[in-house]
Amino acid sequence: xxxKDKCDTRIIHMExxxxxxxxxxxxxxxxxxxxxxxxxxxxSRIKILMALAQQEMCVCDLAAFLEISESAVSHQLRxxxxxxxxxxxxxxxxxxxxxxxxxxxxxIGKGLEYIRKK
Numbered sequence: 001x002x003x004k005d006k007c008d009t010r011i012i013h014m015e016x017x018x019x020x021x022x023x024x025x026x027x028x029x030x031x032x033x034x035x036x037x038x039x040x041x042x043x044s045r046i047k048i049l050m051a052l053a054q055q056e057m058c059v060c061d062l063a064a065f066l067e068i069s070e071s072a073v074s075h076q077l078r079x080x081x082x083x084x085x086x087x088x089x090x091x092x093x094x095x096x097x098x099x100x101x102x103x104x105x106x107x108i109g110k111g112l113e114y115i116r117k118k
Contacts, residue, residue, distance in 0.1 A: 035083075036083070039079075039080070039083050039085065040107070040108070040111070042076070044066060044068065044072070044073075044076055045076050045079070045080060046108065047065070047066055048062055048066070048073070048076055048077065048080065048086075049080070049085065049086075049099065049104055049105075049108060050105075050108060051065055052086060052097055052098055052099050053099055053104070053105035053108070055098075056089075056096045056097060056098035057096065057097060058094050058095060058096050058097070059073050059074055059077065059095065059097075062077070062097070077097055081097075084100055085099065085100055085104050086098065086099055086100060087099075087100050
């Protein structure tokens, strides 16, 4: 901690602590939210989600786009599906993936807005 990060006097503002505690999440929600944001911690997953925000794609297309193996893409898609961010549909022998809903694209968009303002 630097000098700038520290108060000159030690005063506890109980009303602010109470307000923070009242608006705090319970442990279960906090853990779920933390896990949710960890999903976005991998560049390949973000690229997959951004591609799927534009259109549904199959594993082969995503692998070619990302320039990684189909196995690696399948692994990431399985993770994203288990986290309920993507869904799939079968058309013959091809499995197409898409975002579950527009909220995923909105979250990525908000993140981009934030980092581009810096």
